[in-house]
Amino acid sequence: MTKIAVLGAGKIGEALLSGLAQGGRAATDLMFTEKHESRARALTEQYGFEAVTVPGAAERADVLIVAVKPQDIEPLLVELKPVLRPGTLIVSLCAGLPTALFERRLPEGTPVVRVMPNTPMVVGEAMSAVSGGSNATPEHLKLVEEILSAVGKVAVVPESQQDAVTALSGSGPAYFFFLVEAMIDAGILLGIPRDLASRLIIQSAVGAAAMLNEGSNHPVILREAVTSPAGTTIMAIRELEKHGVRAALLAAIESARDRSVELGRQHED
Numbered sequence: 418m419t420k421i422a423v424l425g426a427g428k429i430g431e432a433l434l435s436g437l438a439q440g441g442r443a444a445t446d447l448m449f450t451e452k453h454e455s456r457a458r459a460l461t462e463q464y465g466f467e468a469v470t471v472p473g474a475a476e477r478a479d480v481l482i483v484a485v486k487p488q489d490i491e492p493l494l495v496e497l498k499p500v501l502r503p504g505t506l507i508v509s510l511c512a513g514l515p516t517a518l519f520e521r522r523l524p525e526g527t528p529v530v531r532v533m534p535n536t537p538m539v540v541g542e543a544m545s546a547v548s549g550g551s552n553a554t555p556e557h558l559k560l561v562e563e564i565l566s567a568v569g570k571v572a573v574v575p576e577s578q579q580d581a582v583t584a585l586s587g588s589g590p591a592y593f594f595f596l597v598e599a600m601i602d603a604g605i606l607l608g609i610p611r612d613l614a615s616r617l618i619i620q621s622a623v624g625a626a627a628m629l630n631e632g633s634n635h636p637v638i639l640r641e642a643v644t645s646p647a648g649t650t651i652m653a654i655r656e657l658e659k660h661g662v663r664a665a666l667l668a669a670i671e672s673a674r675d676r677s678v679e680l681g682r683q684h685e686d
């Protein structure tokens with residue numbers, strides 16, 4: 418079985434490792450590096466994954482998945498370069514960082530695949546977008562698709578779309594959580610106890626997601642079916658439009674895309 422090492426086991430690294438283990442991958446095929454010792458110990462105790470050093474990961478793993486913050490990439494690549502075995506596949510989950518950055522910093526010919534996942538991988542419902550760098554073969558892409566399909570859905574996209582994808586689905590879960598949080602607050606405003614408001618809103622979100630996931634109806638049709646003439650929903654929709662919620666979402670996602678581009682530019686030579 419392919420041995421996988423996650424370099425930087427923070428929020429997304431842990432989500433991936435735990436998702437892969439739940440998806441049936443043996444804990445003995447999964448290892449990680451982590452700068453913070455207490456966190457490394459906690460992950461080993463909770464899941465049984467082995468904490469290794471960067472040279473240890475490079476020696477033993479077939480695929481190295483980079484999951485440090487974009488701001489922490491340079492020292493990691495300096496550490497990795499002299500110990501990397503030829504042919505080892507590098508998979509980057511880092512927002513904004515182009516495959517060309519890894520290709521410039523690592524030995525010539527290193528295959529690199531850029532991925533933008535999202536945190537629902539903890540429950541096997543990730544949306545991951547995958548792009549190959551200039552040394553990545555169709556087999557490399559297939560391997561990455563196979564690894565990630567254990568934790569959710571996978572789309573292959575041109576790398577030129579990765580900053581937009583990051584803004585849409587990479588950050589996307591946060592927008593839904595924000596919306597749910599605000600709707601629960603609205604329940605409090607209307608005098609509903611927090612527990613009940615949470616149950617009402619979370620199940621509404623789960624139900625709406627399941628209907629969208631069926632894919633047979635456009636979101637507009639689904640919304641129209643809830644919106645009765647002179648009813649309650651249209652009153653709420655009027656307020657959402659009045660407060661520019663649609664425009665706010667367009668601007669928010671455009672701003673996230675711009676930040677992704679900027680994160681990449683910070684590492685230009």
Ligand SMILES: NC(=O)C1=CN([C@@H]2O[C@H](COP(=O)(O)OP(=O)(O)OC[C@H]3O[C@@H](n4cnc5c(N)ncnc54)[C@H](O)[C@@H]3O)[C@@H](O)[C@H]2O)C=CC1
Nearest residue numbers: 425426427428429450451452484485486487489510511512
């Ligand atoms: N959190 C999210 O929803 C998503 C994050 N990403 C990307 O994943 C990457 C990680 O993000 P998070 O997990 O949120 O950040 P995080 O800060 O929770 O995790 C990063 C981890 O890397 C460790 N680390 C840093 N330098 C290291 C090194 N040289 N060796 C070993 N460990 C090192 C840190 O101690 C930390 O635990 C980022 O590049 C981010 O853009 C991508 C998609 C979604």
Ligand SMILES: O=C(O)[C@@H]1CCC=N1
Nearest residue numbers: 512583586587588589
């Ligand atoms: O906020 C971030 O930068 C990361 C990338 C996508 C989701 N979280």
